[in-house]
Amino acid sequence: MNETTRCALGDWVEVESVLLDPADRATNLPEDTAAQPLRMWVKGFARATAVVGCEVTVETMTGREVTGTLSEVNPGYFHTFGKPAPELTAVGRDLRARVAAYRKAGG
Amino acid sequence: MAGKTEAILARKGEIMKRALGMDYAQFERSPIAFDYEAMMAAHGYSLEDIIRIQLAAGVGKTPLLELRNLTDLIRSYAEPGHGARLFVKDEAANMAGSFKDRRASISIHVAKEKGYAGVIAATSGNYGAAVSSQAARASLNCIIVQEAFDSRHVGQPEIIEKSRICEAFGAEVVQLTVGPELFSHMLELLDQTGYLAASLYSAFGISGIESLGWELAEEMTALTGAPPTHVVVTHAGGGNTTGTARGLRRAGATSTQVVSASVDLSGLHMASDTDFNRKSFTTGHTGFGVPFATWPDRADVPRNAARALRYMDRYLTVTQGEVFYVTEAMAKLEGLERGPSGNTAMAAAMSLARDLPRDATVVVQETEYTGAGKHHWAQLNFARANGVEVRAGDPTESVPGTSIVIPERPEQIRAKDFDMGKLRRSYVRNALAHAGEGYTPTSEDIEFLAADIHSDAESVEAIIAALKEA
Numbered sequence: 415m416n417e418t419t420r421c422a423l424g425d426w427v428e429v430e431s432v433l434l435d436p437a438d439r440a441t442n443l444p445e446d447t448a449a450q451p452l453r454m455w456v457k458g459f460a461r462a463t464a465v466v467g468c469e470v471t472v473e474t475m476t477g478r479e480v481t482g483t484l485s486e487v488n489p490g491y492f493h494t495f496g497k498p499a500p501e502l503t504a505v506g507r508d509l510r511a512r513v514a515a516y517r518k519a520g521g
Numbered sequence: 522m523a524g525k526t527e528a529i530l531a532r533k534g535e536i537m538k539r540a541l542g543m544d545y546a547q548f549e550r551s552p553i554a555f556d557y558e559a560m561m562a563a564h565g566y567s568l569e570d571i572i573r574i575q576l577a578a579g580v581g582k583t584p585l586l587e588l589r590n591l592t593d594l595i596r597s598y599a600e601p602g603h604g605a606r607l608f609v610k611d612e613a614a615n616m617a618g619s620f621k622d623r624r625a626s627i628s629i630h631v632a633k634e635k636g637y638a639g640v641i642a643a644t645s646g647n648y649g650a651a652v653s654s655q656a657a658r659a660s661l662n663c664i665i666v667q668e669a670f671d672s673r674h675v676g677q678p679e680i681i682e683k684s685r686i687c688e689a690f691g692a693e694v695v696q697l698t699v700g701p702e703l704f705s706h707m708l709e710l711l712d713q714t715g716y717l718a719a720s721l722y723s724a725f726g727i728s729g730i731e732s733l734g735w736e737l738a739e740e741m742t743a744l745t746g747a748p749p750t751h752v753v754v755t756h757a758g759g760g761n762t763t764g765t766a767r768g769l770r771r772a773g774a775t776s777t778q779v780v781s782a783s784v785d786l787s788g789l790h791m792a793s794d795t796d797f798n799r800k801s802f803t804t805g806h807t808g809f810g811v812p813f814a815t816w817p818d819r820a821d822v823p824r825n826a827a828r829a830l831r832y833m834d835r836y837l838t839v840t841q842g843e844v845f846y847v848t849e850a851m852a853k854l855e856g857l858e859r860g861p862s863g864n865t866a867m868a869a870a871m872s873l874a875r876d877l878p879r880d881a882t883v884v885v886q887e888t889e890y891t892g893a894g895k896h897h898w899a900q901l902n903f904a905r906a907n908g909v910e911v912r913a914g915d916p917t918e919s920v921p922g923t924s925i926v927i928p929e930r931p932e933q934i935r936a937k938d939f940d941m942g943k944l945r946r947s948y949v950r951n952a953l954a955h956a957g958e959g960y961t962p963t964s965e966d967i968e969f970l971a972a973d974i975h976s977d978a979e980s981v982e983a984i985i986a987a988l989k990e991a
Contacts, residue, residue, distance in 0.1 A: 433697070434526065438525075440526075440701055443701075443792055446794045446795045447793055450699075452702050453672075454696065455696040457688070457693075475688075476662040478714070491684075493678040493685075499845070499927070501927040502845065502846065506853025509850055509931065512931075513593050513854065516594070516596065521597060
């Protein structure tokens with residue numbers, strides 16, 4: 415995929431920032447979580463030209479200004495259905511047959 | 522903890538009072554008791570008002586469908602004379618695809634009436650879609666704060682879909698990595714914007730679900746001549762159980778059994794960065810269901826309007842594999858392709874209906890939308906990609922976070938009863954702990970606790986005595 419790495423003023427982009435460093439996190443966390451920073455991603459319209467990895471301010475849909483590191487230009491969604499689970503592919507065939515057999519037997 | 526976080530948490534009371542548009546202190550009676558019904562009535566809307574507001578918002582009056590093929594399937598292996606009639610309330614037909622529209626429609630109505638410029642909700646689930654959709658209709662700004670990613674920036678496909686749909690409805694989505702500090706960031710946003718906190722647990726949100734219980738009781742009476750004998754409710758934070766049960770009571774369906782159901786995720790830590798993507802359900806599971814039933818006031822409001830233990834007669838758990846199997850079966854046998862989380866109650870209902878006589882009627886009171894990411898295939902593919910073993914076999918062998926075992930036959934769908942006594946004892950222990958060391962419950966407290974755990978004063982006193990001895 416040919417990713418755009420530069421945004422112009424007014425482009426729809428995503429910025430990333432660290433809200434809390436590990437040392438500043440809540441005290442009651444499991445170890446694995448406590449070792450990580452609390453990170454945040456927000457999308458908005460770029461207030462300046464910028465390159466991915468550099469700081470930029472965005473204006474969000476609610477009109478807030480959020481400053482962070484430019485992480486993506488025109489961010490999209492790539493979640494999907496994927497392949498059918500083989501453990502499930504025969505469920506429909508088998509259960510339809512069972513219902514039909516039950517009805518045929520006068521159930 | 523960072524000075525910034527401490528500073529915002531110190532102002533929590535003041536920020537939430539403004540953001541909720543209600544002073545919860547007026548309902549407090551003691552370190553244990555508060556006036557629950559007064560809190561529920563404080564918004565001033567009758568059930569008729571709520572139904573009117575929801576109809577104008579495009580919410581409610583969803584189809585109630587009899588599932589004749591699933592019923593016959595169950596009867597094909599049930600003991601003779603057994604196999605209850607199975608029904609579903611197709612809540613996916615609401616505007617944003619779930620029963621959460623009922624909650625959101627009332628929150629948004631309140632926000633509009635009180636003159637807030639926008640709303641904020643912390644949710645990675647369907648409630649985000651519902652609030653975003655309703656806010657768009659009401660011309661209000663909307664911020665949804667989501668726990669979306671683990672530290673690798675990998676997100677559950679279901680949550681990513683929720684980010685997408687919220688943004689599709691024009692909401693600003695704030696995505697965070699795993700951690701309870703999400704709450705302090707939400708406080709900052711509430712403070713910064715002056716928006717209404719459209720909490721999942723507000724009295725108006727829960728009142729919005731009462732129409733669901735009321736509708737299904739009326740519709741079942743029209744269809745079968747009586748309210749259902751059983752209603753099965755997917756349970757997480759408690760709102761679904763609470764609102765539905767309250768609506769059933771309002772419709773006079775006092776003998777209907779309210780059965781809550783969750784996916785068993787025991788052993789997984791909800792605040793763990795590693796466990797976050799090892800679960801295939803982001804809601805409707807015991808990781809929320811048990812802690813919220815045993816201590817509802819852990820919510821983002823001073824007093825939670827969702828108090829599931831008050832209303833549940835039974836609590837059933839099912840495995841992830843059983844729910845995926847039932848999700849596939851519903852699509853193939855009933856032409857209902859719906860999201861897996863909402864089918865948690867359906868899996869439990871199939872097990873329940875098998876053990877009930879044929880003249881019993883079991884209503885599963887919701888479905889949710891499905892689609893890319895929010896689909897059982899996507900969930901299973903994601904589980905495999907994250908090192909979880911997926912196989913066919915005996916679902917009792919599954920280990921949450923390690924394996925998902927999909928039943929080979931419908932007979933293998935067997936919900937487990939969660940010990941209600943254990944839930945009640947745990948609730949009373951938590952209530953006493955929060956009241957502070959050395960506090961002695963008054964008779965008013967005992968009465969409140971008895972109502973809050975759906976029991977009587979004698980049982981509460983016995984629990985307290987046993988806790989003292991332990």
